[in-house]
Amino acid sequence: MSASLAPPDEAGVAAVVAAAHAAREPLAIEGNGSKRGLLRPVQAARTLSVRNLSGITLYRPAELVLSARAGTPMPDIASALAEKGQQVIAEPPDLRAVFGSGEPATLGGIVAANLSGPRRIAWGAMRDHVLGVRFVNGTGEVLRSGGRVLKNVTGLDLCKLLAGSYGTLGVMTEITIKVLPAPEATATLLLEVPDLAAGVGALSAGLGSPYGVSGAALLPGTPNLAALRLEDFAPSVAYRMGRLREALGRFGDARVIEAEESRAFWRDVRDAAPLGAQPEDAVWRVSVRPSAGPAAAAAAQALGGRALLDWGGGLVWVAAPASVASHDALVAAAAVSGGTCTLFRGPDSLRLAVAVLPAEPAPLAAIGARVKAALDPAGILNPGRMRAGL
Amino acid sequence: MRIFATDKGTPPVIAQPAPKPEILARRAEILAALSALVPGDGVIGDATRLKPYETDGLAAYREVPLAVVLPRTTEQVAAVLRYCHETGLRVVPRGAGTSLSGGALPLADSVVIGLMRMNRILDINLEDRFAVVEAGVTNIGITKAVEDDGFFYAPDPSSQLACMIGGNVMMNSGGAHCLKYGVTANNLLGLKFVTIEGEVIDIGGAHLDAAGYDWLGLITGSEGQLGIVTEVTVRILRGPEGARAMLAAFKGTEIAGAAVDAIIGSGIIPVALEFMDKPCIHACEAFAHAGYPLDAEAMLIIEVEGSTAEQDDLLNRIKAICERFDPISLKVADSVEQSLAIWKGRKGAFGAVGRISPDYLCMDGTIPTSELPFVLKRIGEMSAQFDLKVANVFHAGDGNLHPLIMFDANDADSFRRAEEFGAAILTLCVEVGGCLTGEHGVGVEKRDLMSVQFTARELDQQRALKTAFDPQWLLNPSKVFPLQETPAAIAAE
Numbered sequence A: 001m002s003a004s005l006a007p008p009d010e011a012g013v014a015a016v017v018a019a020a021h022a023a024r025e026p027l028a029i030e031g032n033g034s035k036r037g038l039l040r041p042v043q044a045a046r047t048l049s050v051r052n053l054s055g056i057t058l059y060r061p062a063e064l065v066l067s068a069r070a071g072t073p074m075p076d077i078a079s080a081l082a083e084k085g086q087q088v089i090a091e092p093p094d095l096r097a098v099f100g101s102g103e104p105a106t107l108g109g110i111v112a113a114n115l116s117g118p119r120r121i122a123w124g125a126m127r128d129h130v131l132g133v134r135f136v137n138g139t140g141e142v143l144r145s146g147g148r149v150l151k152n153v154t155g156l157d158l159c160k161l162l163a164g165s166y167g168t169l170g171v172m173t174e175i176t177i178k179v180l181p182a183p184e185a186t187a188t189l190l191l192e193v194p195d196l197a198a199g200v201g202a203l204s205a206g207l208g209s210p211y212g213v214s215g216a217a218l219l220p221g222t223p224n225l226a227a228l229r230l231e232d233f234a235p236s237v238a239y240r241m242g243r244l245r246e247a248l249g250r251f252g253d254a255r256v257i258e259a260e261e262s263r264a265f266w267r268d269v270r271d272a273a274p275l276g277a278q279p280e281d282a283v284w285r286v287s288v289r290p291s292a293g294p295a296a297a298a299a300a301q302a303l304g305g306r307a308l309l310d311w312g313g314g315l316v317w318v319a320a321p322a323s324v325a326s327h328d329a330l331v332a333a334a335a336v337s338g339g340t341c342t343l344f345r346g347p348d349s350l351r352l353a354v355a356v357l358p359a360e361p362a363p364l365a366a367i368g369a370r371v372k373a374a375l376d377p378a379g380i381l382n383p384g385r386m387r388a389g390l
Numbered sequence B: 001m002r003i004f005a006t007d008k009g010t011p012p013v014i015a016q017p018a019p020k021p022e023i024l025a026r027r028a029e030i031l032a033a034l035s036a037l038v039p040g041d042g043v044i045g046d047a048t049r050l051k052p053y054e055t056d057g058l059a060a061y062r063e064v065p066l067a068v069v070l071p072r073t074t075e076q077v078a079a080v081l082r083y084c085h086e087t088g089l090r091v092v093p094r095g096a097g098t099s100l101s102g103g104a105l106p107l108a109d110s111v112v113i114g115l116m117r118m119n120r121i122l123d124i125n126l127e128d129r130f131a132v133v134e135a136g137v138t139n140i141g142i143t144k145a146v147e148d149d150g151f152f153y154a155p156d157p158s159s160q161l162a163c164m165i166g167g168n169v170m171m172n173s174g175g176a177h178c179l180k181y182g183v184t185a186n187n188l189l190g191l192k193f194v195t196i197e198g199e200v201i202d203i204g205g206a207h208l209d210a211a212g213y214d215w216l217g218l219i220t221g222s223e224g225q226l227g228i229v230t231e232v233t234v235r236i237l238r239g240p241e242g243a244r245a246m247l248a249a250f251k252g253t254e255i256a257g258a259a260v261d262a263i264i265g266s267g268i269i270p271v272a273l274e275f276m277d278k279p280c281i282h283a284c285e286a287f288a289h290a291g292y293p294l295d296a297e298a299m300l301i302i303e304v305e306g307s308t309a310e311q312d313d314l315l316n317r318i319k320a321i322c323e324r325f326d327p328i329s330l331k332v333a334d335s336v337e338q339s340l341a342i343w344k345g346r347k348g349a350f351g352a353v354g355r356i357s358p359d360y361l362c363m364d365g366t367i368p369t370s371e372l373p374f375v376l377k378r379i380g381e382m383s384a385q386f387d388l389k390v391a392n393v394f395h396a397g398d399g400n401l402h403p404l405i406m407f408d409a410n411d412a413d414s415f416r417r418a419e420e421f422g423a424a425i426l427t428l429c430v431e432v433g434g435c436l437t438g439e440h441g442v443g444v445e446k447r448d449l450m451s452v453q454f455t456a457r458e459l460d461q462q463r464a465l466k467t468a469f470d471p472q473w474l475l476n477p478s479k480v481f482p483l484q485e486t487p488a489a490i491a492a493e
Ligand SMILES: Cc1cc2nc3c(=O)[nH]c(=O)nc-3n(C[C@H](O)[C@H](O)[C@H](O)COP(=O)(O)OP(=O)(O)OC[C@H]3O[C@@H](n4cnc5c(N)ncnc54)[C@H](O)[C@@H]3O)c2cc1C
Pocket: B056, B057, B092, B093, B094, B095, B096, B097, B098, B099, B100, B102, B103, B104, B115, B135, B156, B157, B158, B159, B162, B163, B164, B165, B166, B167, B168, B169, B170, B171, B172, B173, B174, B175, B176, B223, B224, B225, B227, B228, B229, B230, B350, B439, B440, B441, B476
């Protein structure tokens, strides 16, 4: 275990990074460390945690904005929002079970990994709702991008670049997000479908309907279960569920779950619980066009693994034996339709042996290296986290 | 942005980087080389035919480019960029040229690469809900291609009949319905992107959230400074069963602002929520005869979606909320026709203001919505101070303000005051916690105000990212950043 530094404030974070930059000394960057097992292990003697930068700094429900320091635990944000009937609309997962972590994720970690749940398909990803960031770049400078208003095209959008950069381009210290009302009512249509292709057909038909489906998942099993969620004011949910059921009845036997039962179902999907990943399994996330989801799931099953499909079939969670062969097979399966495969969780030996993220074409990789150098010239922020040697 | 209803007198001068003499001297050779790369009628070099490309939606500023190239394929774009890179030739990409911030304004020593001939729809996939289109397809063209199947492409800038998807990507354009559906960045899946070295790169694809750095997010809104987009993969959505609008008029701007807060606070996110102040209501009513209440200080147009019964339910909820704020009038459309009538005045707002004043500047700042009453009061005071009339339209849900400053372009002093008034409004937007531009982009218009919003180091960081894509600063180099501070290679005359 490396030495851990957890400064009390942004100035402290900046000072640690500036010193590390001067000394050319790599730092592992984290919040609560709940996703330490994600992507590749970082080779750094010291860890810089923003966990002490905690607390909501601005919340204006009527303006749909919330700012919080990067180390604020997600449950704190969720409960502050719930008091005003609002939520983080991208529905980021709680991956404590997947990563066997006791600590909840922080806002900084969720944004840095750009993690979104089932509602992504209807309301956008976590990165779509990041309005502004304060961050420390790799030389120790405190910089801002975006702001605290809902519409902003002033200058290059570093918010999106930092979201999903896993702490390799900057250490976020404070983040402003757009928040939205939590729906008054919710219900889910569950359809027993004969196979995964029919299941994705049902999800596509639902997503292609005018009823505003906000979750579309497929749980392989006996039977295979296609699930479509509606969320809105109660009269709307009641009306739309009637129409949806009518429209999709042809796909299989249907039943409807409502309210807390429906919410619990989607919490499970969000957190990949139905995947049933065993401790010895590795976990992948495959992103493909929805119609290619069943083929990716079949590849997982051929490895003796299991799959869970979300995002209308386009997000395939896979749990399978942790081996280079499994990884290669899933990467190949994703590539057939132009999709991507990410090794999400695995033993260090596997995480170090394979490209956990798909390789980029050479000209893009060259730009990527220059972008990394522009933000972190000494390469001290989370080296190797996303790709070997970067 | 400045819209000039008529083209009179000498245009205002905008500082431009010094043209490279060695490029100007090689004009004939450059035209010949480009013609070899884009054969047929793909290269324009004569003065008359170059003229239409000298400006964009910010018609105050003009500059005739060295040449215009109109490629038909990604390969041709790549070949032209490779040549520009080898020759040190500056490039100004261009879609439909509707930019309101001068984003497509040429440089005297630049080649304009116009994407309008790349206007094919390459793939429509309803099952997976995406479309692949070339950069020169118009915004409305995408929706037209899928609407018979009940689908649409969500971002809908008012210029949608003309503006092109490539331009939308580069400006990260918004529209009246972005409160619910998001702006361009939220509706993209992939791009075909050509670097200044002429490398063709596929970014993203037909799937969500491609792994790795979010290149799609960084390129979107980069105003033609990182590379050229030749193809775009967009998400298409199934449209709602129907939509309907209502109008609510109030005695004061604070009251209308409070009503907006109450609507959002009740958990309703209308698809559109537009705000007009008194001068704007009057201008629109005189123009469109939409039946707007002339005694109101502020008016809201609110649109909801769903089945007829759902629309009724939502409109009743909103009506009940508005009634708590002592409205002067509430008018709920009970048909599609009435809905269109309510929208008619708002959609014609720019034209309406154009009728009462020959020239106007349209600003595009965003503010936290709670600051609306204060900002409108300050704008009113400034209007007296600068002795110029102003009308305000506002996307109330997201705080994007469009003050229209009326002036007379024949009067140099009036134009100068209008520019100063505009800068003062944008500075105010930043001071209250907002930003310089919500959807029109920085372009040349707001580049010198960038230091109001960003620190020198923040601008350095952004410039370093541009350099990572375009080391010689050949791509649209005079935009976005304060001109005096751009790299020495392009310093102003
Ligand atoms: C009447 C009117 C109403 C408008 N309403 C709105 C509105 O409601 N919302 C809104 O957001 N905007 C609005 N605009 C502004 C404008 O229409 C948008 O900015 C639009 O996206 C520009 O598209 P374009 O094809 O005209 O691009 P252009 O003006 O040609 O170019 C815009 C910028 O993008 C670059 N560029 C263009 N194509 C490419 C490409 N393929 N690759 C790389 N760079 C490229 C150019 O260099 C330039 O910097 C309005 C404009 C007008 C005139």
